[in-house]
Amino acid sequence: MCKQILVCILCFTAFECGTAAIAEEGGRFHKPRVIVTTDLGADPDDEQSLVRLFVSANEFDLEGLIVSTGCWKKTQADTKMLDKIVDAYGKCVNNLNVHANGFPSVDYLRSISCMGQTAYGMGDVGEGKDSRGSDLIIASVDKDDPRPVWVGCWGGANNVAQAIWKVKETRSKDELAAFLSKLRVFDILGQDDAGAWIAKNFPDVVYIRATGVYGWLPEKNGEYQRNDIQSHGPLGAVYPDTKWATEGDTPAFMHVFPNGLNDPDKIDQGGWGGRFSLEKKAGIRSMKPVQNESDYDPYLMHGNTPEGAKAIKRWHQAYNNDFAARMDWSITRDYAKANHHPVAVLNGDTTRNVLYVNAEADSEVSLSARLSADPDEDKLDYSWSFYKEPSSYKGALQLARNNTETTTIVIPAEAAGKSIHVILQLHDNGTPVLYAFRRAVIHVRATTKR
Ligand SMILES: [Ca+2]
Numbered sequence: 001m002c003k004q005i006l007v008c009i010l011c012f013t014a015f016e017c018g019t020a021a022i023a024e025e026g027g028r029f030h031k032p033r034v035i036v037t038t039d040l041g042a043d044p045d046d047e048q049s050l051v052r053l054f055v056s057a058n059e060f061d062l063e064g065l066i067v068s069t070g071c072w073k074k075t076q077a078d079t080k081m082l083d084k085i086v087d088a089y090g091k092c093v094n095n096l097n098v099h100a101n102g103f104p105s106v107d108y109l110r111s112i113s114c115m116g117q118t119a120y121g122m123g124d125v126g127e128g129k130d131s132r133g134s135d136l137i138i139a140s141v142d143k144d145d146p147r148p149v150w151v152g153c154w155g156g157a158n159n160v161a162q163a164i165w166k167v168k169e170t171r172s173k174d175e176l177a178a179f180l181s182k183l184r185v186f187d188i189l190g191q192d193d194a195g196a197w198i199a200k201n202f203p204d205v206v207y208i209r210a211t212g213v214y215g216w217l218p219e220k221n222g223e224y225q226r227n228d229i230q231s232h233g234p235l236g237a238v239y240p241d242t243k244w245a246t247e248g249d250t251p252a253f254m255h256v257f258p259n260g261l262n263d264p265d266k267i268d269q270g271g272w273g274g275r276f277s278l279e280k281k282a283g284i285r286s287m288k289p290v291q292n293e294s295d296y297d298p299y300l301m302h303g304n305t306p307e308g309a310k311a312i313k314r315w316h317q318a319y320n321n322d323f324a325a326r327m328d329w330s331i332t333r334d335y336a337k338a339n340h341h342p343v344a345v346l347n348g349d350t351t352r353n354v355l356y357v358n359a360e361a362d363s364e365v366s367l368s369a370r371l372s373a374d375p376d377e378d379k380l381d382y383s384w385s386f387y388k389e390p391s392s393y394k395g396a397l398q399l400a401r402n403n404t405e406t407t408t409i410v411i412p413a414e415a416a417g418k419s420i421h422v423i424l425q426l427h428d429n430g431t432p433v434l435y436a437f438r439r440a441v442i443h444v445r446a447t448t449k450r
């Protein structure tokens, strides 16, 4: 019966589920558009990240899988390593589709797999340097689709640089501005000099360089990795042991993972990919082998907030179990043999959007998770919490009944003019325990009480 709730969230239609009519309200759930550029072959962690991405592929509109270079692998010749993981996905996709709607076909993933720039950094950007990867980025941004395109740079950023270079050379100033306004770059650590070139010359591009990307996963080559991931079928088999760090590139798509926690364009909200400063900073340098970025000084980028990887790790139970459950999905066509995520409904809103609420200082705000449900009919546990870091109100906050279906927040008088971020986290009692989130951002105005 309740399986239908999950279906309705993903395909935008209303369903009757038990006595609760779950309908779309307050805007549809839009999948984020994602392009990956990966320096496969440098560190085996790119292969790890691709496995997680593919078992999560129903959550995104994947538009490109581009093999690229970086400072740890300065040339690339072919897509063989990528093809191998896509083939493994092909062996699992029928299983995955039993458990959630919207997984792309293996043929579709093959159609968006391609070579990008074959040589390193800005040395491979300019006249005559177009690649299938750079052309794909242009075609994707050009689509008649208002959603931004998030390009994750798991290696260098020179595919993005070549795409921008080409558009600048061939289009008007206004057309270039329109192109750049739809582009988002999530750069892991900086792995060539193209990021500094982009940030310097095209400051309007939303450019995140994440440096807090390590230490958020369970023990390296530990039990979780072996028993919950690697032991699981064809995709587990292509999840290699960790050599240096585990899944250092994964935050690039975890930032846009549509789990109800954050709006990716509001980069300071914080989600599974970390939290980022709205104010751009100069001098966020790439990894050590990239020596020439000072040539572009000053270049400005969005960097991690002071919490670094702790902004990721605070959600560790949720994302670890999410991945483990998805790996379970990949090996069974029996729906009952795996767990499925609960659906969190906030104040009647069934989308995964952040809910914005206006309130007066010195008043009370009630939030409700009523109609939240679990497709396996598991028991739900509720937790409401004040997420202080992204809130501009930094004082104490009282949440009444913070482990029940509803909560009441006493808005302090001194919160006038500030924002308060409240997180609803609920989890089921399946195996593994799965989580769902929603965020309410309360904008507090001055009280009208006398
Ligand atoms: Ca990488």
Ligand SMILES: [Ca+2]
Residues within 6 Å of the ligand: 339, 340, 341, 342, 374, 375, 376, 377, 378, 428, 429, 430, 434
């Ligand atoms: Ca469940």
